[in-house]
Amino acid sequence: MKYLRLLVFGLIGVAGLSLVIANLLSLIPSDIWWIRITDFPRLQSAAALALLALAAACFLGRYRYASMALIALMLATLIYHAAVLLPYTPLQGALADSACPSDKRLAVMVANVRLSNDPDGRLIEQVRRYQPDVFVVLEVNDQWLDALAPLEQSMPHTVHRTTGSYFGIALYSRLPLHSTEIRYLAGQDTPQIVTEVELRTGERVDFLGIHPRPPHPSQSALGRDAILLKAGLLLHDSDRPGVVAGDLNATPWERAVTHMREIGRLVDPRAGYGFLPTYDAQSWWMRWPLDHVFYEAGFDALELIRGEAFGSDHFPYVARLCRVEQSESETRNRPDEDTLQNARDTIERARNQDTTAASS
Template identity: 60%
Template sequence: MKIALFYLLLIAAVALWLGSLLPIIPTDLWWIRVADFPRLQTSIGLVAVLIGFFFFTRRYRTPATTAATITAGVLGYQAFLLLPYLPTGTDLANDSCPVDHRFKVMVANVRLTNDPDNRLIDQVRAADPDVFLALEVDQKWTRALAPLKTRMPHTVIHPTGSYFGIALYSRLPLDNPHIEHLANQDTPQIVTGVQLPTGEVFDFLGIHPRPPHPSQSALGRDAVLMRAAFLLRDNDRPGVVAGDFNAVPWEDAVAMMRDVAQLVDPRHGYGYLPTYDAQSWWMAWPLDHVFYEAGFAALELERGQAFGSDHYPYIATLCRVDRQRSERPDAAERDTLNSARDIISRARRQAETRASD
């Protein structure tokens, strides 16, 4: 009986080792890329099997000790990725930001098949964001969200009838708002300037790339992230990018995106803040994001309440600050920039091939 339990524990450990280490492989394969998502869950599993191996060290000393050592090493790697998301405090005190320099961004993936009711509208009104980005909107959702135009009259509304409709509602004036298909992908993204009460305009990108899943690789998603980063990098104005990235913040693609545009992830030091899956007790990871360039600082991050979607709303209050006062990541290496450009080029070629078929 004990040998059977030991082998079951060993099988579970091997599965957790593979799930933790496979994403190290540089590939676009969907099943490897999505293994990056549940790192907190696999870490909990690793802790459980590590404890389990200690119960077998007397009877099966060598194999149990070896397995426990490997498990501890893999757990250390997981901790290296996840520890930056432990809460350590804010990067700017609320009372140090002038009112006309602060603004609130709210992101909500409404889920196309979710029937709209008042729960989301009520949350938007209560949060009172300056900019509200809604994803997966169709005609029924744009009708349901229409009352928001009273408080947020500046809009970009682009329903598609698919899972990639997108809409932006803003209290602040927009500068040259338009839809772009970044990296020639078939999903629309919003590109606009947003004017603060001070009169200054910053760049805002609202994005929702396709997720990696059995019918598609992660290449298209990664290309959208890279192209968004280059748009911000190549513009002199400070910028913010927000949306459902269909990627977790510790993924290599997201790290590359941050490096390209020198973006700050405000979850660093704030906490894990999972926004998906609102309908599952165990699938909990952060897919919705608000990143910003130097020149902004995060005052507050919040997760909204469930409203029938598989995503929770995600809310970030930011402050426009002097560039030198904001956290500024290291400049991207030339190799990183070349790798990002290569991702965009490969995705464009793939899109052109599909269009010609």
């Protein structure tokens, strides 16, 4: 029995210290995939640490000092997780008054369909239910484009690019599009959509639909981060208010997303509203927000919706926005020159890495 207790305490210690170390790794400003991946499951790590701290407390009588040290480390890490996640709890009632003129509304829907998922009509049903003005679709192939073709009757302004891989992208819009381009931001090999959406008032706003590659064993987070930062710079250099929407393969508290928002002066409507995880739709436990709609001052969010599962590993995500006078919206500070230069340096490193890989 003595050895069994020691074994259980040892397992608690190993699990707790592993989570503490993973949290420390996430603080390292590196684009190595196995470091950046630790940014994703913060809520799950926090829950696990809380349970492990309670379990370790059961051993205070027998292993007093070891238990106290372990509990202290886990609680310190738990406090850090709480500080990171606190802005994404529904504490502030952050959404705007829903009294917005119809001609100033802009509803944006994002859905990663998962390339291997069968297009059985469930997604189209949700598009018709939520009635987005702009619909960004990720991981599309020719089969998915054929299945989504009926949307063009009500959303005639379209652009798409298939890739033969997981990074096909399409955009369907009820509203006119202008200066639409498929661009390979930061020299990366995944297509992104850069366009202008004409609101019902006649005003044009910038719109970016993006889907960078995620960090995983065969690639670092550098390309992803460079695309996010380039998106921020595009909005920074424009005089029009803008919106960024897509599967960013990044959580809102990650360093790259924070820098993108700072550069583009972007608002995350989840902050003060709620966590709204959109991935993994096929897991009840390992879920975090990867799909986003960010906007500049000049917009406010009226409603956020996580749609229903439709066979993909992502849930659809809908943000209903209102075009407001900038003085009515929260003003964002301009980024300092160091932040801008760091972004340009990251983009240049990504371009060089891509060139090196292509020539090797």
